[in-house]
Amino acid sequence: MNTICGWEKLLEGEIPESSVNIVTGAEGTLKSGLVFSILSNHIAEHDDHGLYITLEQNKESHLKNMSSLGIKKTDGLHIFDYQDMPAESSDREMDMMTMTREVIDYYKERYGSLTVFALDSLNALYSISEDAHLRDKMYHFFTGLRDKGLTSFLIMESSSPGLMPECHSSERFLADGTIELGIIESNGAVKRYIQILKMRSRKHAMEKHQIIIDEMGINILGPIY
Amino acid sequence: MKRSVENIADLCESQEDYCKKFIDKIIKTNREIFILSSLLEKQMCGYDIIKEIFSTCDVFLSQGTVYPILYTLEEDGIINAEYSKGDMRSKKYSLTPKGREVALRDIEEFIKALEQISVLIKR
Numbered sequence: 001m002n003t004i005c006g007w008e009k010l011l012e013g014e015i016p017e018s019s020v021n022i023v024t025g026a027e028g029t030l031k032s033g034l035v036f037s038i039l040s041n042h043i044a045e046h047d048d049h050g051l052y053i054t055l056e057q058n059k060e061s062h063l064k065n066m067s068s069l070g071i072k073k074t075d076g077l078h079i080f081d082y083q084d085m086p087a088e089s090s091d092r093e094m095d096m097m098t099m100t101r102e103v104i105d106y107y108k109e110r111y112g113s114l115t116v117f118a119l120d121s122l123n124a125l126y127s128i129s130e131d132a133h134l135r136d137k138m139y140h141f142f143t144g145l146r147d148k149g150l151t152s153f154l155i156m157e158s159s160s161p162g163l164m165p166e167c168h169s170s171e172r173f174l175a176d177g178t179i180e181l182g183i184i185e186s187n188g189a190v191k192r193y194i195q196i197l198k199m200r201s202r203k204h205a206m207e208k209h210q211i212i213i214d215e216m217g218i219n220i221l222g223p224i225y
Numbered sequence: 226m227k228r229s230v231e232n233i234a235d236l237c238e239s240q241e242d243y244c245k246k247f248i249d250k251i252i253k254t255n256r257e258i259f260i261l262s263s264l265l266e267k268q269m270c271g272y273d274i275i276k277e278i279f280s281t282c283d284v285f286l287s288q289g290t291v292y293p294i295l296y297t298l299e300e301d302g303i304i305n306a307e308y309s310k311g312d313m314r315s316k317k318y319s320l321t322p323k324g325r326e327v328a329l330r331d332i333e334e335f336i337k338a339l340e341q342i343s344v345l346i347k348r
Contacts, residue, residue: 080296084271084315085288102289110297 003041004034006220010196012203015177017115018149019200020142022122022171024156025181030192030211030218032062033069034181035118035153036077037218043076048113050077051104055124058083062120069213078107096129097137101144108148117145121155122171142174176200184208186224193224245283251339252284257294258335259286261320261328264304268319271295303327 015021015038025031032054039050054062058081063073073079080103082096100119108114119125126134145152156171172178178197183190193208207223252259259282263274271292279285295318298304303324306316320328 078297078300080293082292085292099287099289102287103293106290106293110293 003038003045004218004220005216006209009209009220009222010194010205011199015151015199016201017151018146019176020145020152020154020174021177021179021199022156022175023153023179023181024158026158026183029181029183030069030213031155031157031181032120033066033071033213034179034194034211034218035120035155036062036066036073037071038153039116039118040072040074040077042116044074046115048076048115049107049111050116050118051080051107051114052077052118052120053080053082053100053103054120055082055128056121057081070215070217072217076111078111080107096125097141100125101141104145104148104150108150115149115151116153117150118153119155121157123157138171139174172198177202181211182208184224191224194220248282249284252278252282253286253290255335256286256290257298258331260291260294260298261303261324262332264318264320265325265328265332268317270309270315270317274318298324 023031043050059079177199180195182193184193192211194211195208196204210221210224212219259278263277299306304318306318309315309317
């Protein structure tokens, strides 16, 4: 999986198949755009299927945002939102982890060639989940994604670069890869950057690289410093 | 379809859990048919479909197994989704003309299949 223009500057080879990757960063750092692009481009190249679960906004609003960034959705990419569920069933407690597993199982069963998955975002999932045994549940959730053969991207918002909320730091240990996105001031200009902090079984650059959006979509340029 | 599931509760009273086990499995495996059947009469939101199937069939389908079907049926042009009046968070689903044809055909085929299975298994 090597589908973003300039990705080869960050990583030697492709993102490993069936790996679980955390994509973290503050708001406005292109987390959703990057992940949506990776999935969409991968599906277009390989003619298989992917699932993008958005908990923070509904499908229509997510697509509108992607379109405003010039990012197109390919046919095999299915978007699932939870927007009308909590509103309808406020009287029932929902186990969001189980529900998410059921949703993935359905798409996997329906589209045998479902190979890529994204969850936007883990923070939103936690905020509407029962808290008990969350660590255990996360371990099994990550393992389940690998067992299903899904190359996965879990978006996690963090308030400042390099930091995840203390209670959620275990995800970094469980994940195969951590990709950080951020905003930095360099030479008097404000720039967006991407940095791979961890990618099991792959050599990767450690530097922060500039990331931009142009008419070709998301594009990774050289190191910032 | 409605006719075939109306008496499930009565049927189960005599056979208790043993019978229910199979009904549960059949409905959960073929939940798309039951969702389409629910939408034949009126437009409904996802949670109302779950409640209707529960009240008519005594089988609880979780939201994680119903909503993905609704979304794919919408993608395939079988059902329409529109937000409820005054509530931009809850969608009401209804069959499209093509969806109504598909639903009636599939329900018919499903009933035929059940009848055939019943004949085959008794011989």
